[in-house]
Amino acid sequence: MNHSYELPVDEVSYNFAFLDEFAKREIRRSILKAISIPGYQTPYASREMPMGRGFGTGGLQLTLSLLGAGDTLKVIDQGADDSVNAVNLRQFVELTCPGTSTTERAAEANIIQSRHRIPEDRLTANQILVLQVPTPDPLAIVEPSEARRKIMHGESDYASLLTKLYEDIVQFDEIAISNRYPTRLNGHYVIDSSPIPRFDVPKMHQSAALILLGAGRERKVYAVPPFTDAVPLAFEDVAFRTEAFLDHQGTRRHCDRCDSSTSYLDEIMHPDGSHHWQCSDTGYCNDRCARRDSAGSGAVRS
Amino acid sequence: MKKILEVRGLTKIHGPGCPLCSENTGPEAETNVCVSCGSVVAAQDVSLDLHQGEILGIVGESGSGKSTVVKTLFFDAEPSAGEARFFDGDQQLDLFSLNAARQRWLRNHRFGMVYQNPNLGLNFNVSAGGNIAERLLMSDVAHYGSIRQRARDLLTRTEVLGERMDESPRRFSGGMQQRVQIAKALATRPPLLLLDEVTTGLDLSVQARILDLILEIQHELNTAMIVVTHDLGVIRLLAGRTLVMKYGQVIESGLTDQVLEDPQHAYTQRLVASAL
Amino acid sequence: MGYVAIKGGGKAIAGAHTAVESLRTAEGDAGASLPLASIEHQLRLLTSRVLSEGGLYHPRLAALAIKQMQGDTLEASFALRAYRSTRPRLMETPVQSTTDMRLIRRISSAFKDIPGGQMLGPTMDYALRLLRLDLVDESPESFRKVSRQFIRDIADSDLPDSFPKVVNALREEGLLPPQPDRPDIPFDITREPLVFPVPRSAALATLARAETGSLLALAYSNVRGYGNVHPTIAELRVGYVPVMLPHPLTGEPTEAGEVLMTECEVVATQESDETDAPPVFSLGYGACFGHNEVKAIAMAILDRALQKGMQHGPESPSEDPEFVLLHVDGVDSMGFANHYKMPHYVTFQSEVDRLRTTQEKDAAHTPAQGVES
Numbered sequence: 001m002n003h004s005y006e007l008p009v010d011e012v013s014y015n016f017a018f019l020d021e022f023a024k025r026e027i028r029r030s031i032l033k034a035i036s037i038p039g040y041q042t043p044y045a046s047r048e049m050p051m052g053r054g055f056g057t058g059g060l061q062l063t064l065s066l067l068g069a070g071d072t073l074k075v076i077d078q079g080a081d082d083s084v085n086a087v088n089l090r091q092f093v094e095l096t097c098p099g100t101s102t103t104e105r106a107a108e109a110n111i112i113q114s115r116h117r118i119p120e121d122r123l124t125a126n127q128i129l130v131l132q133v134p135t136p137d138p139l140a141i142v143e144p145s146e147a148r149r150k151i152m153h154g155e156s157d158y159a160s161l162l163t164k165l166y167e168d169i170v171q172f173d174e175i176a177i178s179n180r181y182p183t184r185l186n187g188h189y190v191i192d193s194s195p196i197p198r199f200d201v202p203k204m205h206q207s208a209a210l211i212l213l214g215a216g217r218e219r220k221v222y223a224v225p226p227f228t229d230a231v232p233l234a235f236e237d238v239a240f241r242t243e244a245f246l247d248h249q250g251t252r253r254h255c256d257r258c259d260s261s262t263s264y265l266d267e268i269m270h271p272d273g274s275h276h277w278q279c280s281d282t283g284y285c286n287d288r289c290a291r292r293d294s295a296g297s298g299a300v301r302s
Numbered sequence: 303m304k305k306i307l308e309v310r311g312l313t314k315i316h317g318p319g320c321p322l323c324s325e326n327t328g329p330e331a332e333t334n335v336c337v338s339c340g341s342v343v344a345a346q347d348v349s350l351d352l353h354q355g356e357i358l359g360i361v362g363e364s365g366s367g368k369s370t371v372v373k374t375l376f377f378d379a380e381p382s383a384g385e386a387r388f389f390d391g392d393q394q395l396d397l398f399s400l401n402a403a404r405q406r407w408l409r410n411h412r413f414g415m416v417y418q419n420p421n422l423g424l425n426f427n428v429s430a431g432g433n434i435a436e437r438l439l440m441s442d443v444a445h446y447g448s449i450r451q452r453a454r455d456l457l458t459r460t461e462v463l464g465e466r467m468d469e470s471p472r473r474f475s476g477g478m479q480q481r482v483q484i485a486k487a488l489a490t491r492p493p494l495l496l497l498d499e500v501t502t503g504l505d506l507s508v509q510a511r512i513l514d515l516i517l518e519i520q521h522e523l524n525t526a527m528i529v530v531t532h533d534l535g536v537i538r539l540l541a542g543r544t545l546v547m548k549y550g551q552v553i554e555s556g557l558t559d560q561v562l563e564d565p566q567h568a569y570t571q572r573l574v575a576s577a578l
Numbered sequence: 579m580g581y582v583a584i585k586g587g588g589k590a591i592a593g594a595h596t597a598v599e600s601l602r603t604a605e606g607d608a609g610a611s612l613p614l615a616s617i618e619h620q621l622r623l624l625t626s627r628v629l630s631e632g633g634l635y636h637p638r639l640a641a642l643a644i645k646q647m648q649g650d651t652l653e654a655s656f657a658l659r660a661y662r663s664t665r666p667r668l669m670e671t672p673v674q675s676t677t678d679m680r681l682i683r684r685i686s687s688a689f690k691d692i693p694g695g696q697m698l699g700p701t702m703d704y705a706l707r708l709l710r711l712d713l714v715d716e717s718p719e720s721f722r723k724v725s726r727q728f729i730r731d732i733a734d735s736d737l738p739d740s741f742p743k744v745v746n747a748l749r750e751e752g753l754l755p756p757q758p759d760r761p762d763i764p765f766d767i768t769r770e771p772l773v774f775p776v777p778r779s780a781a782l783a784t785l786a787r788a789e790t791g792s793l794l795a796l797a798y799s800n801v802r803g804y805g806n807v808h809p810t811i812a813e814l815r816v817g818y819v820p821v822m823l824p825h826p827l828t829g830e831p832t833e834a835g836e837v838l839m840t841e842c843e844v845v846a847t848q849e850s851d852e853t854d855a856p857p858v859f860s861l862g863y864g865a866c867f868g869h870n871e872v873k874a875i876a877m878a879i880l881d882r883a884l885q886k887g888m889q890h891g892p893e894s895p896s897e898d899p900e901f902v903l904l905h906v907d908g909v910d911s912m913g914f915a916n917h918y919k920m921p922h923y924v925t926f927q928s929e930v931d932r933l934r935t936t937q938e939k940d941a942a943h944t945p946a947q948g949v950e951s
Contacts, residue, residue, distance in 0.1 A: 020666040026769075043771035048659035053913025055920065078921045080587075085920050087587040116924040134917065146900055147774040155403045159410075159440040160425075166435045167428050169446060170468050172936045178928040197928040217910045219771040235446035243931040266923055267930070280924055 017064040018096045023047055027065035027221070031212060034223040039189030041136050041153070046219040056089055056115055058216030059132035063113045066128065069099035074109035079117040079264070079280035089113065104283050116179075118200040120263050120284040123209035125226060131194040133215040136222065138182040138192040158182075158190050162233060169238055181240070182233045190233065191222055199242040199264045204230035245277070255279045258288035305389055306493060306526045307352040307375075312384035314370050317341030319382065329548040329569060334365060344370040346550045348384070354493070355524040357516075359541025359558060361531060361573070367550040368530045372496040374398075375528070376415045377405045388412070390493070410440040414487030414525075418499035420479035423486065424471050430457060430482045431467035437489040456485040460515060477508035481515070488519065495519075495527045501536060513539050534577040538562060546570045602648055617641035626838070626868025627651050631908050632658025633768070633787040635837045635867050652789070652912040659909055662768075671823055672831070673761050676841050676865070677746075680738035681817035688812045688845060694741030699816065700869075744813035745843050745861065754845070755858050774900055781884050781903055785877045786866050789908030796906065797876035800883045800896035807882045809844035809862060809875075816840045816869050841865040842874035846882045860885065 030044035049057040075090040077083035081104040106119040115132040139149040142160040168176040181201050183193045204224050211224040234240040245253045254261035256276050265277040279285035320339035327343040334342050345367035352358050360368040373379040386397040417423040434453040454464050460481040471482045501509040544561045546554040554567045565571045618641040628640040632655040647653035683699025686692045748754045765780035818836040825832040842864040862882030864874040887897030895901045
C-alpha cells in the first residue's frame, strides 16, 4: 500500500462545529422543511459523528448546524447536566465550537439539547429545544415497512395505532404506553414524542419555543413549530394521563432536595433500601435550592 | 329504486396486453390467456348495475373473473380499463379516478368487504372487538365506550358471543371468523357490501346460518350487496339478479329465477344441470 | 438531604479514558507501541475490513483507528466514518472501470479456462489451518528474509497486470443481459437518505460499506434456504484499481492514485422474464475496498437477492430491501446496541408508573370492562 498518505494534523484542524459547511447547510434545509410540515419526518443524510449512533448524534447534528458565535447551549440527559452522556456531548461542542458558550441554566441557553426530558420551566420564544430520538416513527409498532408507513402518514391513517390503545385498555384498563407517547401535531401527523415521559408531552402543546427532534441513526428530523397544537392520542372518554408520583396515601410526592411537588421525580434507592425522590431536572432543582438558601428561610413549596 | 353502483366496461389484464387480447380470450376462445402476448385477461368488458338494498349474484368457476370484479371495486386491484360510478347521497363518484386517499376513505366508510380467506379481512394480532374498533377508528369515532358498545352489538348481532370479543379471532372456528368479518364490514353501516365466496369451505349447517344472517342484514339495513360465488345454491338463496361469468366475460344475466329456470347459454345450462 | 444521584460525570469519563489507555499499554516495560505500518501490513485483512466498513480509503488512518480502538473493527470503522464527516468533497470521479484493475488474484469457479487464466495469488483457501508455531518467536532476521526472497524470486510476468473480465465473455455469448450503454448516475448514500423504494445503486453503496458479519449472515440465510439464489462465482478478483480523475487543466482522464479492491461477480439462476426476450442468467455484484473476499461474495449474493425482491416482491428476509439495507450497517447497529448502556432512568420511571397503576387496578379487582357502564 502507498506510503505517501498525509495524516491529518490534529483536532484543531477540524471545521467549526465539526461538520463540513455543506453538511450543515443541508441539515438546516431539512430543518426548515420539517418546520414547514409539522410532524413530518423529513429524511436527511445523517453524518457519522464521533460518538455512538444512539448517543444523540441526531440531536447533535441539528445543534451543530444551528450553533454560531454568541450562542449559549445547555445539554441535558435524563434531566441532568452532569450525566455522562451530557458531559460528553457538551465537551465535544466546547472543543469544536469556539465562540459559543455552555450553561447549566435553562433560562440562559438559547439552544437546549436534551435526551428524555423537557425542562420544567416553560421555554420561551427565544429558545430552541433539540430532542434526541432513537425511533422516530410511531407507526413502527404496527407496521414494519417504512414504505407503507409513509403512505399511512400521508393519509393521516392512524387507526391501527389507536387500535393498539384500544387493546391496551381492554387488557390493562389503561393505556400502557409509558414514554414516546404518540402525539398528533396540528391535526395531521402523529409523531413519536421521543422518549420523554408522558409528563413532558403537554409541554409540547402550543410551546413558545421551537422543538426540533433529530434521529441520527434513522436519518430523520421533525419539528413541533412554535405555537402548534400537540395532542397526545387518546379517547374522548379515556384521557391521556401523565405520571402521577403519588404515595400510598395518594399524596403527591415531592423532591427531597428542593421540595417541589410539581416536577418529574427520579426514584433513588439508598444503600439502606429506602426509596427517595428527587427532581429529575437538576438545573431547576439547583435554582430552587439556591433561591431557598438565599431567602434564608425554609422550603419553597410550589 | 335508487341506483347505487354502475359499472361499465370493466377490464383487468395481467401482463402487457395487446390489441388481440379481446378476441383471443373469452368463452368462445375457451381461455383467459392471450396467445399473441401471453397476458391473462382476468375480466373483460364487465358491466353491471346495482340498486339500493339489492343483492346481485356473480357466479362462475374459478378463473371466470368474478372475484376480480369485486377486488377492483374494493380497490384491492387496479382495473386496466372501464368505469365504476358510485352514487352516494347526492354525490356521484368515479371510483377509479379517485386518488388513493379518497379510495381508502370509501373503503373505510362506505364499502364493506368479506373475503373467503379471513386472513385478508381480519387482523389476527388484535382481538375480535379490536378488529371492529379499528374500522370505527378509521371512521374517526373517538369514544372508547361507544366503540366498545358498538363492537359488542355487532358481534352479538352476527351471533359471536359477546364474552369472546376480547379474544383474538385466530382462536375462532372458520364460521365464527366469517361472522367477525361480517360484523367488521358492517361496523360503519356501509351502503355497499361485497361478499367474496364467504361460505366456501364451511360446513353446510354453518353455511346456512351465515346465509340467513346475510339475508337478515339485507332486510334490516337495506344494504346493497354483490355476492360472488361458484355455488348456485348460494345464488338461489340470496341473489335477486345474477350474472354468469366465464373466462373473464359475462355470458348471461337476468333475474336469478329466470337464469336458473331457463338458462340461455350452453355453459349456464351445464352449470344448472350439474347443480341439480 | 443533599443526596445527588448523578455527579462527577466529567470526572468519571476522564477516568474511563485512563483505564482504557492503561490496558493498551499493559505490557509495561516489555512493550512497545505498535507502528502503524506494521498494522497496515501484518494485519492487512483487518485493515481492509476497516477501510471498507469505514467507507474511506486511507490505509494509514485505518491502521491508526485499529490501534486506537484496540482492534475493535466496529469502533475503528466508526472512527474513520466520523473523520470522513469532517472532510469537504473536492471532486467526484467519473464511473471507474474495474477492467483496468491490476490483479494480484483472480479466479472463476464457472469455467476451467478463462481468458488470462486462473491466478490463485494470496489466498489461505488451501492452506491447512494448523497453527504455525514458527511464528511464535519469529526473529526480525527471518521475517525480513521472507520478504527479500519473495521480491528477488518473483518473475516480471507474475507482477500485477490487468485481465479481461469473465462476465464480458458471458455477455458476448448472450448468457447475460447486455450492459447498459450509459450507467445511471449512482445514488450517493453519504449525501442522500434512503427513502424506499431505492435504486440498485443505493443498495450496492450501502452493502459496500456494510459490516462484514452482518452481510455474511444474511447472504448465508439466502443460500441455505431462506431464499433461492444459487450462485456461481463467474469471477472473483483482488487488485489495484487506478482512480482516474479529469486533469485540472486538460480535462483528460489522469491516474491520480489506486485503491485495493475486491470484486465478485456471481451468476445466478436464470431470469424468468415475462417479455419475449430470451431467458438469460442474472448477475449479482459485490465490491469493497481492501482485500475481503467473504464480504464481496456475500454482497454479490445479496445484490442478486435484492434485485429479485425489488422486481417481484420479497419472499425471504434477504430479498427485502428495507430489511437488509437498514440492518447491515455496523456503525448504526453497534450504536443502537451500545446506547442501551446509557442511563434510561426517566423512561424506566415512566414504565414503573404504568406498571404500578395497572397492578393497583388489578389488585382492586376492577373488571376489565370497567370503563364502560
